[in-house]
Amino acid sequence: MEQIAMKTAEGKRVITKKPELLAPAGNLEKLKIAVHYGADAVFIGGQEFGLRSNADNFSIEEMAEGVQFANKYNARIYVTTNIFAHNENMDGLEEYLEALERVGVAGIIVADPMIIETCKRVAPKLEVHLSTQQSLSNWQAVKFWKEEGLERVVLAREVGLEEMLLMKKNVDIEIETFIHGAMCISYSGRCVLSNHMTARDSNRGGCCQSCRWDYYLYEENDQEVENGMTEMKMFEEDDAPFAMSPKDLNLIESIPKLIEAGIDSLKIEGRMKSIHYVATVVSVYRKIIDTYCDDPENFKIKQEWLDELAKCANRPTAPAFFENVPGYQEQLFRNHSQKTTHDFAGLVLDYDEETQIVTLQQRNHFRPGDEIEFFGPEINNFTQTVGTLWDEDGEEIDAARHPLQIVKFKVEKPVYRNNMMRKEAM
């Protein structure tokens, strides 16, 4: 196995192989925020050939702008082209892949061999990464894709640490694994609930998340159970319905193990998530990775990191398959609320050092007297109460009630452009 650490002259162990922190972005604004908050790479979707057909997704021109922006920060852009294509989806694929190569995208994330082969032929400069849609679960299959010329594989969500170690040991290929976000409960690529229930093709981006719905478990009997019925309920009146909704993945406490295992890329899910979500999750994992790599021996998870992550979570979280096959504790029963504890209230556009006045773009209702919190890569989180509030023209207002409204007020500490302001949800 490759070397991942060294000793400094003073005898301190430091990690030399820092894994890539890979963030999602549903549009150009999110891409810029992800890079600004510390992502080493960002994955985005185009208008075709990718899953998440409901996301905004990027035009080729927007991708070009995203790549140029990312290049300034040495960040890489990957494009998801991970549908399982039907015959008719082959149209336009070559031109699309050529365009991705031309605008400087670093690689594509692919599931269908048709797209892999087409890419190698028409856009050979693009790296090809195997999507989790292939549900790659063993090292011999990893070896197969290595021999097919792939640079990287994204593992199945069902693969645990022990399995990753064996893959790393047996095959010299980059490994990418999910560390945070919403997960399929099925083997990815092997679920067609959505096709059956709503005629929307899950493997071409139409997934309607039928796995998050409630069902009722019965047993079918040969004989009558009661009242002419042969079906027997497997639940009592007050029981929760059958559910298979998984908690979201959260491997915050296992990052050290993933780094020591030499995993190449740590991936955050969520192209549909807000810039607040992306900024919060990326900045927390950025801090953990950097802190661990600088001094692994004295590393401890800080409570503030856990607290910070919880501020953007919209579901309870769990480590899923990392150590074991997850039990009922990692599923959600009777739980359909997706409420976050904090709302994203504003994005910093400007700060005047002399007057200490911040100019914000409103992202959620707030008013004087509200307790708010600022965070961002240049600052330590701080909270304060909102004082007098002005609109763009300097007129005093009683609340920031319009989306994207420009507002100003005085802040207690310096803030920077693209810092964010959040407040506790009602």
Place this chain on the structure above:
Amino acid sequence: MKKPELLVTPTCLEDIKPLIDAGATAFIIGEETFGLRLAGEFDRTAVQKTVELSHEHGVKVYIAVNAIFHNDLLPKLPEYINFLHEIGVDSIVFGDPAVLMNVREVAPSMKLHWNTETTATNWYTANYWGRKGAKRAVLAREINMDSIIEIKEQAEVEIEVQVHGMTCMFQSKRTLIGNYMEFQGKDLKVEGRSKDRTLFLHDPERDSKYPIWEDANGTHIMSPKDICIIDELEDMIDAGVDSFKIDGILKSSDYIVKVTSLYREAIDLYVEDPDKYSELKDDFVEKIKAIQPPNRDLDTGFFFKESVY
């Protein structure tokens, strides 16, 4: 006109002879450790006997080794593949590239059928797996008749299509039934979760019932209706589709034998006398309806349904 193979999944060794008599020309069998969602469990003795009996009658035997493999099972693969090779099975059905890698090592002359169920959706990828060593591609159930015909026209491998029975909608590695029971505080030792238990999920919004069970490969959820296109076989036979599959999972031996003989009759009739087939095809459907289990309606799957995304 070429007659397609009539491929059936038997529930046990005792089904083999009646199914051969009913007109099956190939079988898929296997064991749960290596194969997904089999109609019955065939240990090595049963596999060997099935091969002997079938080969006497010129019937082929394919073995399902199409699980999604994790590292822990890999060491068992070479020996199993070697066993299958030695007893002369006609092909191995695979989805995971690990099986392909092992067959190349252990039994390079062994025929392979590529079957991942949901992901065989275009002809290019079918041919890709052909170049990697597969002789046949088993198409996804979620594509329509036009796609199937186009794939067959462009394919360099044999094409297999399921024409009858239940299909899989979902596989999870998690033990979802057990998890639900544990959540309710029930005793897992008492409550069975296997196929024999005939559990189903009711979806009140669509008034559908989805069979569900757990086994070594995780939790499986199946379609609410059985595909039946015994009256729509013309285009695929004309196009030269190589194999029609009847899936017997969660059905009785008696049912599978009857359905097999009806498809046998329908295929033979179309090839010999297409007009007569057109005339009688509704009768075939009626005959199948008459033996359908209660709670299992028939439909035409995705053959004539458009999906959006």
